[in-house]
Amino acid sequence: MSDPMLLRTSLTSPFGRKVRMAAIVLGINEQVNVVGANPLDENDSLRQQNPLGKMPCLVLPNGAVLYDSKTIVEYLCAYANNSDLFPSQPFDLALERSRVTLADGITDAALMMVYEGRFREQSQKSASWLSHQQGKVMRGLLAMSKNLPPASHPLAASSLSLATALGYLDWRRPVEWRSSYPELVKWLDDFNQHHPLLADTLLEASV
Numbered sequence: 001m002s003d004p005m006l007l008r009t010s011l012t013s014p015f016g017r018k019v020r021m022a023a024i025v026l027g028i029n030e031q032v033n034v035v036g037a038n039p040l041d042e043n044d045s046l047r048q049q050n051p052l053g054k055m056p057c058l059v060l061p062n063g064a065v066l067y068d069s070k071t072i073v074e075y076l077c078a079y080a081n082n083s084d085l086f087p088s089q090p091f092d093l094a095l096e097r098s099r100v101t102l103a104d105g106i107t108d109a110a111l112m113m114v115y116e117g118r119f120r121e122q123s124q125k126s127a128s129w130l131s132h133q134q135g136k137v138m139r140g141l142l143a144m145s146k147n148l149p150p151a152s153h154p155l156a157a158s159s160l161s162l163a164t165a166l167g168y169l170d171w172r173r174p175v176e177w178r179s180s181y182p183e184l185v186k187w188l189d190d191f192n193q194h195h196p197l198l199a200d201t202l203l204e205a206s207v
């Protein structure tokens with residue numbers, strides 16, 4: 001049995017969760033060992049592994065380090081010899097990558113809103129910055145709701161990204177999205193019902 005890959009991430013990281021879900025879907029969960037990371041700790045080796053100090057990053061047995069989450073998911077698909085999550089035809093592949101970028105961008109903007117609350121003093125908080133980020137979240141959700149990826153089998157890479165974004169919005173609540181996007185509420189219910197193991201990755205984060 002080959003050495004495991006090390007996934008540097010906290011259990012609370014949404015992008016780390018996306019990669020953990022991908023490893024489960026691809027059937028290689030046992031070969032990906034999660035090793036906790038703290039981007040705020042200057043002594044954490046995360047900053048040597050990814051100079052940007054962001055998680056997740058994937059440390060391979062040969063010492064190579066991969067980031068960000070998009071690159072890691074694509075690498076894991078190739079590693080698992082799985083062609084379900086990304087189409088092979090170049091145009092379809094580019095479209096799917098764009099959908100992943102859109103859904104991940106919702107999570108990115110939601111993170112910016114959460115960080116604003118976490119890292120800035122009350123007097124420094126910017127309502128216009130928050131509203132700028134909120135616009136990205138809401139427009140992203142609207143676009144995804146009009147072009148939903150599969151919620152059951154076989155999943156697409158953008159399904160994992162959308163489940164990540166919605167799970168993060170539900171958990172940290174930077175915006176209220178459920179009343180505006182009933183199609184997405186239903187989509188997330190279907191996803192969680194069909195993939196209880198993937199849904200559980202969110203529960204791990206909240207304990």
Ligand SMILES: N[C@@H](CCC(=O)N[C@@H](CS)C(=O)NCC(=O)O)C(=O)O
Pocket residue numbers: 012013014015016039052053054055056068069070104111
């Ligand atoms: N585009 C990156 C985003 C990664 C990211 O923003 N990770 C957050 C945690 S979920 C982080 O490490 N934040 C700490 C920082 O930005 O310093 C990806 O897809 O992996």
